[in-house]
Amino acid sequence: MTESAPGxxxxxxxxxxxxxxxxxxxxxxxxxxxxxxxxxxxxSRKIVHDGLWGTLSLDGGELAFVDTPLFQRLRxxxxxxxxxxxxxxxxxxxLEHVLGVVYQADKLGHALLKSKGxxxxxxxxxxxxRLAGLFHDLGHGPFSHTSEEIYGDLxxxxxxxxxxxxxxxxxxxxxxxxxxxRFRSFFRDVYPDDTSIDEIAGYIxxxxxxxxRKFKREILNGPFDADKLDYFFRxxxxxxxxxxxxxxxxxHTMRIANVKGEPRxxxxxxxxxxxxxxxxxxxxxxxxxxxxHKIRACDxxxxxxxxxxxxxxxPMRFGKRDLDWSSPVHFLWVTENEFHxxxxxxxDARLHDLIHNLFYRRxxxxxxxxxxxxxxxxxxxxxxxxxxxxxxxxxxxxxKIARTIWENAGKPCLPEEVWLDLPELPNMKSADDTxxxxxxxxxxxxxxxxxxxxxGQWVKNxxxxxxxxxxxxxxxCRDRVAKAAKSFFxxxxxxxxxxxxxxxxxxxxxx
Amino acid sequence: xSQETQKWTSFDVVKGMLxxxxxxxxxxxxxxxxxxxxxxxxxxxxxxxxxDYVFEDxxxxxxxxxxxxxxxxxxxxxxxxxxxxxFITYSIRQKLKTTFENYGKPLFTAEEGNLLKQMADxxxxxxxxxxxxx
Numbered sequence: 001m002t003e004s005a006p007g008x009x010x011x012x013x014x015x016x017x018x019x020x021x022x023x024x025x026x027x028x029x030x031x032x033x034x035x036x037x038x039x040x041x042x043x044s045r046k047i048v049h050d051g052l053w054g055t056l057s058l059d060g061g062e063l064a065f066v067d068t069p070l071f072q073r074l075r076x077x078x079x080x081x082x083x084x085x086x087x088x089x090x091x092x093x094x095l096e097h098v099l100g101v102v103y104q105a106d107k108l109g110h111a112l113l114k115s116k117g118x119x120x121x122x123x124x125x126x127x128x129x130r131l132a133g134l135f136h137d138l139g140h141g142p143f144s145h146t147s148e149e150i151y152g153d154l155x156x157x158x159x160x161x162x163x164x165x166x167x168x169x170x171x172x173x174x175x176x177x178x179x180x181x182r183f184r185s186f187f188r189d190v191y192p193d194d195t196s197i198d199e200i201a202g203y204i205x206x207x208x209x210x211x212x213r214k215f216k217r218e219i220l221n222g223p224f225d226a227d228k229l230d231y232f233f234r235x236x237x238x239x240x241x242x243x244x245x246x247x248x249x250x251x252h253t254m255r256i257a258n259v260k261g262e263p264r265x266x267x268x269x270x271x272x273x274x275x276x277x278x279x280x281x282x283x284x285x286x287x288x289x290x291x292x293h294k295i296r297a298c299d300x301x302x303x304x305x306x307x308x309x310x311x312x313x314x315p316m317r318f319g320k321r322d323l324d325w326s327s328p329v330h331f332l333w334v335t336e337n338e339f340h341x342x343x344x345x346x347x348d349a350r351l352h353d354l355i356h357n358l359f360y361r362r363x364x365x366x367x368x369x370x371x372x373x374x375x376x377x378x379x380x381x382x383x384x385x386x387x388x389x390x391x392x393x394x395x396x397x398x399x400k401i402a403r404t405i406w407e408n409a410g411k412p413c414l415p416e417e418v419w420l421d422l423p424e425l426p427n428m429k430s431a432d433d434t435x436x437x438x439x440x441x442x443x444x445x446x447x448x449x450x451x452x453x454x455x456g457q458w459v460k461n462x463x464x465x466x467x468x469x470x471x472x473x474x475x476x477c478r479d480r481v482a483k484a485a486k487s488f489f490x491x492x493x494x495x496x497x498x499x500x501x502x503x504x505x506x507x508x509x510x511x
Numbered sequence: 512x513s514q515e516t517q518k519w520t521s522f523d524v525v526k527g528m529l530x531x532x533x534x535x536x537x538x539x540x541x542x543x544x545x546x547x548x549x550x551x552x553x554x555x556x557x558x559x560x561x562x563d564y565v566f567e568d569x570x571x572x573x574x575x576x577x578x579x580x581x582x583x584x585x586x587x588x589x590x591x592x593x594x595x596x597x598f599i600t601y602s603i604r605q606k607l608k609t610t611f612e613n614y615g616k617p618l619f620t621a622e623e624g625n626l627l628k629q630m631a632d633x634x635x636x637x638x639x640x641x642x643x644x645x
Contacts, residue, residue, distance in 0.1 A: 166567040166576060206569035221569065260571055377589055379606050382614060384588035388522050391580050425583040432541045433570040448542075457539070457598035464587055 023156055024180065026329035027173075031182040034073065039064035039190050050096060052234055053103045062102070062134060064190045070138060070177075074098060076335035080235055081143040082298030083289055085361050087239040090289075094137050094144065097230055101133035104226035108219050111251035112265075119256045119263050125216055128196050132203040132220045136227065139173025141331030142339050145290075146299045150306055151328035153395045167205040173328060175205045215256050218265040223434040224250065224278055232281050239289050243281040250274040257446050259435050266435040266446045275434055276455050283426065283459045287466040291423045293366055297472050301358045304416035307399075308354055311416070316342060350414065364417060366505035367481040370469035374501035381494040390422035390469070398422060401488070405471065409484035412477040419472040426463025431456025470505075483510035519618040521563040522581050524627070526590070527619065529603055530611040531631035537638060539593050539601045541579065542572040547637035549573035557630050560623070 043060040050056055058066060065071055074094035083090040109126035141147035151157075152169035160172050167175065177183055178201040187197045199213075206221040220226055229247065236243040253271025256263050267275060289295070306325050309315070315322035316334065323330040343355030357363070368374075370386075377383050389398050398420045406418040431454075435446035450456045473481040486497045487510075499509040519527075525548075529537075538544070545566070552561040566573040582601075585591040590607035593600060616624065 166565045206567065217569075262571075264571070372587055379609055380613060381588075382610070384522075384526075384584050384590060384610075385614075387584045387588055388520075388581070390584070391577055425580050425587065427576060427579050427583070429541050429570060429574055429579065432572070433574075435571075450541075454597050454599065456541075457593070460583070461598070464583065467587070 023160075023176065023327075023329070026327055027176050027180050028182055030329055030332050031070070031177065031180060034070040035068055035182055035186055039186060040067055048099060050099060050103065052096075052230075052237060053100060056099055056103045058099075058102070061190050062130065065131075065134060065186075071095070071098075071134075073335055074137065074140070076337055077140055077142060077144060078336060079144060079231070080239070080289065081146040081295070082302070082358075083235075083239065083292070083295050085298055085363070086292055086294045087289065089238045089240065090235070092234060092238050094140055097234060098134055098137050100230035100234060101136065101220075101226045102130050104229045105129040105133040105219055107251060108226055108229075108254065111254055112219070112256065115255050117256060119215070121216065121256070128200055129203065129216065129219050129226070132200045133226055135178060135200065136174060136204045136220065137170065138177050139170040139175070139332070141170070141328075142334050142336045143299075143302060144170075146302050147331045149299065149392075150303055150325070151331050152392060154326070154328055157328060164205050164207060167207070169328060171205045173332065175201050178204070215263045215265045222265060223430040224265075224275060228278065228282070232278065232285065235285055235289060236281065239285075241285065241288060243277075243284060245277045245281055246274040255437060257435070257437055259446050264435060266437050268437050268440060269452075272436050272449060272452055275436075275449055276453075279428070279430060279449075279455055279459050282430075283428075283463050286426070287463060291468070293468065293470055294363060296421050296423060296470065297364045297366075297419075298358060300419040300421055300472050301354070301364055304414075304419070305351070305354045305358070308351060308414065308416045312348065312351075314346075314348060314351065354414075354416065364419065364472040365475045365478055366470050367473050367478045367502075367507060368471040368485045368497070369501050369504050370422070370471075371467060372464070374498050374504070375489075376496040376498055378494060378496075383493050383495050386489070386493050387422070387425070387469075389420075390425050392424075402471075405481060405484045405488050408488060409473075409477065409480040412480050413474050417474050418477075418481060420469070421472060422469040423467065425467060426460050428456045428460040428463070431459070478507050479510070482507045486510050519615070519623075521561065521577065522584075523615045523618055524560045524630075525578070525581050526585070526607060526611050526615050527624075527627040528630045528634055529585075529591075530608045530615070531628045532603060532635060533631070534603075534635060536600050536602050539599055541574070543638055544582065545574050545578060546572050547634055548575070548578055550637050551630060551633055554633070556626060557633070560626060560630065 041064070045057055045059050046063055048056045048058060077094045078084060078090070079092050079094055079097045080090045106126060109129055112121060113126070141151065148168070148170050157169055157172055164172055164175065178197060184197055203217050203220045206217065218225060232243060232245060250267065250271055253268040255266050255268060257266045259266065310325060315324040318333050321333065323333055325331070340355070340359050343352050343359065346352050375383060388394070402418050402420045403415055405420070406415050431450040432448050434449040436449055436452045437446050438444045471481060471485045482502055489495060489497055502509040548561065548564065549566045551557045552564060552566070564575040564578050566575045582591070585607065586593065590604055590610070591601045592604055593602070619627065
């Protein structure tokens with residue numbers, strides 16, 4: 001895509017409301033610092049070398065965005081949050097990831113260009129998808145999904161979540177950045193004849209455009225999109241987990257076909273195997289890396305630091321701004337280095353310890369494991385009411401339970417150091433959302449991958465068997481907290497906690 | 512949004528609806544289940560009961576992450592079961608009816624309880640099911 005590409009015309013995204021005015025002011029305030037008033041004109045193409053994909057070429061327009069603090073701050077946000085404290089090589093950042101997504105979007109786009117048939121799809125569309133890939137993670141905060149879990153619960157996002165059709169919190173922030181007047185102005189300076197910023201923003205939140213454009217959106221926001229293809233490989237590579245996806249076969253078997261009257265991305269039957277690999281890889285990565293108990297403990301410790309700062313009314317000073325974590329935008333200001341340095345600068349000894357314990361790996365320990373294998377249910381139990389709290393929006397309820405356990409254990413530590421952690425339950429809609437051609441000539445309607453083979457159900461069951469919730473606390477409190485937790489859950493939820501719930505985390509089962 | 516006096520959650524509503532079904536088996540198909548519930552949400556009578564579910568339309572069918580989580584929860588906690596090897600059917604276990612009777616039903620008013628029964632009927636129709644005779 002050249003810097004002065006002909007305009008593709010703005011596309012109205014349906015049902016996107018105007019953001020709350022205070023929210024937009026905060027975004028504008030942030031962009032005043034992180035986005036220059038005008039782009040630096042480079043005009044020349046550059047080659048970037050990526051450890052995973054090799055060489056990636058960026059044109060002058062793309063570089064104009066890359067060379068801004070808004071983008072460069074992604075160097076200080078780790079892709080997998082605190083995973084590096086368990087998998088030491090997972091120090092890769094959001095910056096490498098977004099460049100990798102640009103690479104994958106380009107690759108998928110060019111593969112589709114060869115097989116598009118009569119459908120409208122051109123080089124310019126690939127240019128837009130590359131930009132969407134470049135921008136798609138601008139709304140991430142420190143430690144990526146770790147901070148997203150915290151600000152995602154703030155009520156300011158509720159009104160937007162409905163109109164943006166359940167987009168993820170960081171996608172909503174990214175969207176707000178892209179549609180701001182400041183960013184639009186910058187975009188116009190880079191691409192004077194291109195008014196496609198709304199279309200690009202729509203790709204990111206999955207907000208649907210016209211029916212004939214949905215397959216384009218799926219290259220960046222779909223069951224086997226560029227984002228997934230990069231992070232599967234990147235996260236598995238750097239964590240040392242050997243996962244395999246036959247990327248070349250996927251690209252060669254991609255087509256556009258009508259699914260229920262709309263042109264969508266599909267694969268031929270021989271492309272079903274790489275799709276199955278993607279589904280399994282995603283579940284294995286989730287259970288082995290993202291939901292690893294030590295990484296979950298770190299996430300709780302980070303949330304505990306935020307909670308402590310709120311409880312003791314200690315906002316983080318950032319220039320002239322006091323960040324009290326009451327707004328999702330506060331998390332955009334802070335990168336990981338700044339958060340770490342807070343531990344050195346604070347005069348509050350407890351806050352210092354909380355931050356240092358996290359960054360120097362003196363982690364919370366498991367006092368109890370919650371899973372279908374460690375709980376004996378009855379016909380009259382209320383165990384589903386506890387699992388319900390794994391949903392987002394239930395943070396307060398989980399904290400209330402943790403507080404009760406802390407009190408019942410005799411308050412052996414700070415309240416911010418006892419946690420009931422319930423990761424999200426496995427969710428496998430992708431297998432129903434991905435379609436396989438039954439014949440190359442497209443005479444019959446494509447069928448879903450799940451109809452082709454019930455892979456979604458098998459992967460979901462794998463995830464359910466591997467799902468673990470935990471009670472975390474400092475090492476020296478484990479016995480007391482374990483005893484309090486056992487008593488609490490057996491009384492409130494009418495189940496029996498089996499000895500395995502404690503033996504598996506090397507705690508002596510309470511009597 | 513739930514009213515101040517309301518004690519139930521959307522999860523209670525789903526449990527109540529499933530407990531009131533005349534059939535003992537329903538398809539475990541994500542597209543069918545989510546499409547059916549989304550259709551019910553659009554009916555004025557049930558809108559308040561189902562207000563907390565947000566359906567996105569990025570997929571080929573309406574999908575609610577929270578509804579899917581609730582279904583997986585019911586499976587994990589023994590209220591619903593599926594069988595090998597295809598896992599294409601959810602069986603509604605007696606546990607669901609028992610626990611709803613004991614814990615869920617008292618949270619609803621008599622009028623809301625009737626709505627749950629109506630919702631169950633409409634859900635069956637939306638799933639295109641024939642009720643099994645007792």
